[in-house]
Amino acid sequence: MSDRSAERLLGIPAVLVVLVIIAMIVFIAIEAWPSLKHNGLAWFGSSADVDAEIGEMVNAGSDAPASAYELRAWPLVYATALTTILAVAIGTVTSVLAAIFVVHLAPPRLAAVITPVVRLLAAVPSVIYGLIGILVLVPFVNNHLITEEQRESVAYVIPLTGPGLLVSVVLLTLMITPIMIALIIDALRAVPRGWREGALALGVTSWRAIVSVSVRAIRPAIVAAAVLASARALGEAIMLSMVSGSKGFSPQPWDGLIFLFEPLRPLAATIAEQAEGIQAPALRTSVYAMALMLLLSSLFLSVSGSLIKRTLRLGTAR
Amino acid sequence: MSTVDAHVRSTPGVGGAGGPSSRSRWQRLRGELSLWRPLDLIGVAAAWAVGLLLIVVAAALVLYMGFRGIQYLSLDMLISRPQAGAEQHDTGGILDPMVGTLLIILLATAIALPLAVGTALWIVEYGRPRWLAKIVESAIEVIAGAPSIAIAIFGLAIFQLPMMSWASFSAADGGGVFGRSFIAAGTVMSLIALPSIFTTTREALQSVPRHVREASYGLGKTRWATIRRVLLPTVRPDIATGTALGMGRIAGDTAIIVLLLGATIQLQAGSEIPLVGTFQGTGSTLTSYIYNNSPTGEGNAPEKAYAAAFVLMLMIIGLNMLVSLIGRRRAGNDLPR
Numbered sequence: 001m002s003d004r005s006a007e008r009l010l011g012i013p014a015v016l017v018v019l020v021i022i023a024m025i026v027f028i029a030i031e032a033w034p035s036l037k038h039n040g041l042a043w044f045g046s047s048a049d050v051d052a053e054i055g056e057m058v059n060a061g062s063d064a065p066a067s068a069y070e071l072r073a074w075p076l077v078y079a080t081a082l083t084t085i086l087a088v089a090i091g092t093v094t095s096v097l098a099a100i101f102v103v104h105l106a107p108p109r110l111a112a113v114i115t116p117v118v119r120l121l122a123a124v125p126s127v128i129y130g131l132i133g134i135l136v137l138v139p140f141v142n143n144h145l146i147t148e149e150q151r152e153s154v155a156y157v158i159p160l161t162g163p164g165l166l167v168s169v170v171l172l173t174l175m176i177t178p179i180m181i182a183l184i185i186d187a188l189r190a191v192p193r194g195w196r197e198g199a200l201a202l203g204v205t206s207w208r209a210i211v212s213v214s215v216r217a218i219r220p221a222i223v224a225a226a227v228l229a230s231a232r233a234l235g236e237a238i239m240l241s242m243v244s245g246s247k248g249f250s251p252q253p254w255d256g257l258i259f260l261f262e263p264l265r266p267l268a269a270t271i272a273e274q275a276e277g278i279q280a281p282a283l284r285t286s287v288y289a290m291a292l293m294l295l296l297s298s299l300f301l302s303v304s305g306s307l308i309k310r311t312l313r314l315g316t317a318r
Numbered sequence: 319m320s321t322v323d324a325h326v327r328s329t330p331g332v333g334g335a336g337g338p339s340s341r342s343r344w345q346r347l348r349g350e351l352s353l354w355r356p357l358d359l360i361g362v363a364a365a366w367a368v369g370l371l372l373i374v375v376a377a378a379l380v381l382y383m384g385f386r387g388i389q390y391l392s393l394d395m396l397i398s399r400p401q402a403g404a405e406q407h408d409t410g411g412i413l414d415p416m417v418g419t420l421l422i423i424l425l426a427t428a429i430a431l432p433l434a435v436g437t438a439l440w441i442v443e444y445g446r447p448r449w450l451a452k453i454v455e456s457a458i459e460v461i462a463g464a465p466s467i468a469i470a471i472f473g474l475a476i477f478q479l480p481m482m483s484w485a486s487f488s489a490a491d492g493g494g495v496f497g498r499s500f501i502a503a504g505t506v507m508s509l510i511a512l513p514s515i516f517t518t519t520r521e522a523l524q525s526v527p528r529h530v531r532e533a534s535y536g537l538g539k540t541r542w543a544t545i546r547r548v549l550l551p552t553v554r555p556d557i558a559t560g561t562a563l564g565m566g567r568i569a570g571d572t573a574i575i576v577l578l579l580g581a582t583i584q585l586q587a588g589s590e591i592p593l594v595g596t597f598q599g600t601g602s603t604l605t606s607y608i609y610n611n612s613p614t615g616e617g618n619a620p621e622k623a624y625a626a627a628f629v630l631m632l633m634i635i636g637l638n639m640l641v642s643l644i645g646r647r648r649a650g651n652d653l654p655r
């Protein structure tokens with residue numbers, strides 16, 4: 001084969017990949033358009049019951065009246081943002097600590113154990129986290145953490161049965177930390193040894209040297225890890241559909257401890273659950289509108305995350 | 319013990335090996351820690367706690383799944399087909415989901431591997447025009463970051479197009495295309511494996527030194543011959559690593575299967591043609607089987623779900639061990655990205 005035709009042959013898959021991405025955004029946007037056109041910006045608004053609206057879309061069947069297209073998706077958007085932000089906030093702290101432990105504190109033998117452990121935690125399928133959540137964590141929360149008074153105090157609004165914000169955030173954190181740890185470990189290892197030794201020579205304790213020199217130097221990497229992890233958390237559908245309680249409800253922080261036990265349902269989980277009835281046109285366009293929101297926000301997050309990562313590579317820390 | 323004695327012992331190299339040394343190291347540590355600020359001590363303790371917690375969580379996860387798996391999995395389940403049933407013990411085995419997982423892995427890898435390796439070769443070895451190469455690289459980053467549920471629902475839109483009717487069933491009365499089949503799920507699933515194969519291959523190609531290529535050109539080989547005879551053999555272990563990682567992601571992805579495989583309990587051929595019919599038909603994989611048999615799903619047979627999850631875990635751990643086995647010959651760390 002000549003060189004010229006080899007270049008073309010290899011160029012085909014490259015161009016194909018780009019076309020697939022463009023097709024993905026275009027197709028989802030076209031399908032989402034009727035819902036967005038009907039609702040406008042009120043799409044993000046809140047209403048009495050988002051689940052009732054979705055139910056109406058299913059019932060409307062194949063020739064849905066215009067009123068069936070009405071959707072106020074605020075509880076779903078809020079649930080997505082809430083679980084993502086909480087999980088990423090907890091995940092950032094734990095993964096920075098874990099990375100420090102692996103790179104600077106752990107005895108070599110222990111550090112050698114953690115690498116496969118992190119890889120394993122990253123590889124466990126989300127459905128298995130969901131299964132353990134629904135069969136182990138949810139009953140535990142239901143039997144031991146929720147008190148009867150708490151249950152009764154909100155019984156007229158929402159039943160507390162175990163699945164909800166707490167279990168969702170715990171599992172989501174567990175799912176995204178491995179990715180963050182991997183990125184932060186790489187960055188910590190790349191900090192020149194001399195920088196930390198300089199601080200040590202000035203009489204700083206080793207922990208202070210780690211925090212004030214190494215961690216400070218890799219701040220862009222930490223941000224990049226958090227951004228990439230939130231792209232991942234945003235799109236988690238299956239695990240959250242299993243343990244979130246699957247109710248279009250917005251838990252409010254000022255409810256006190258009950259906040260943690262209240263059920264919710266993020267956008268991604270809604271898509272996974274409603275995909276069965278997608279032949280109904282009103283539901284179809286609503287589901288695609290949700291997918292478009294997820295796709296655009298994760299697109300934004302992953303592009304900005306990799307931009308931050310790229311500036312780090314060119315920066316001083318290497 | 320006098321203070322002088324303690325001082326001498328705590329000097330490195332004087333304590334010698336064994337008990338006294340470790341004791342003096344402990345004393346030295348205590349001496350240093352007493353000078354630290356409380357906040358720093360809390361920081362160190364937290365880092366240790368998180369590190370150990372990770373190990374404990376992973377160990378608990380593996381042990382618990384292993385315990386449940388041995389409890390509920392029997393040889394009979396592995397070789398019998400799943401059935402619809404009201405009670406857990408009526409619902410049969412997990413043969414069809416296992417076959418389904420293997421079919422999906424085979425199909426998706428067969429599509430993703432040439433795509434990813436071809437793209438990586440083009441980017442590193444040709445990569446002209448430069449702007450196109452940049453777009454291609456960001457496209458792959460977008461695929462890697464896109465939620466699999468969004469990719470899945472895009473696949474549904476594609477495979478429900480009338481021109482895609484060959485890939486799945488159509489309603490007999492000329493209604494819509496069903497859009498759910500092994501072909502649909504496998505094709506869309508290839509996008510999940512693509513980024514990891516691409517990234518490992520590209521990084522390996524970039525780490526091949528320039529002079530290796532120049533030596534090959536110097537011997538009169540063309541670029542294409544260099545790729546085939548020099549570069550591909552060199553980066554083969556990395557392609558294998560990326561493929562194993564990608565297979566793990568395929569085996570573990572649930573969203574695409576739930577949306578695109580039709581979730582029938584048994585494999586159901588889409589047409590009369592022997593092998594092609596299976597690919598046109600619907601079925602289930604281990605992940606969708608677990609999802610449907612969890613208390614939130616339609617089946618609600620947690621024992622069966624545990625058994626299937628155990629098999630899936632073994633598969634994932636096996637693929638992971640494969641990665642580290644290949645990785646031993648490579649430099650750098652293999653942490654997930």
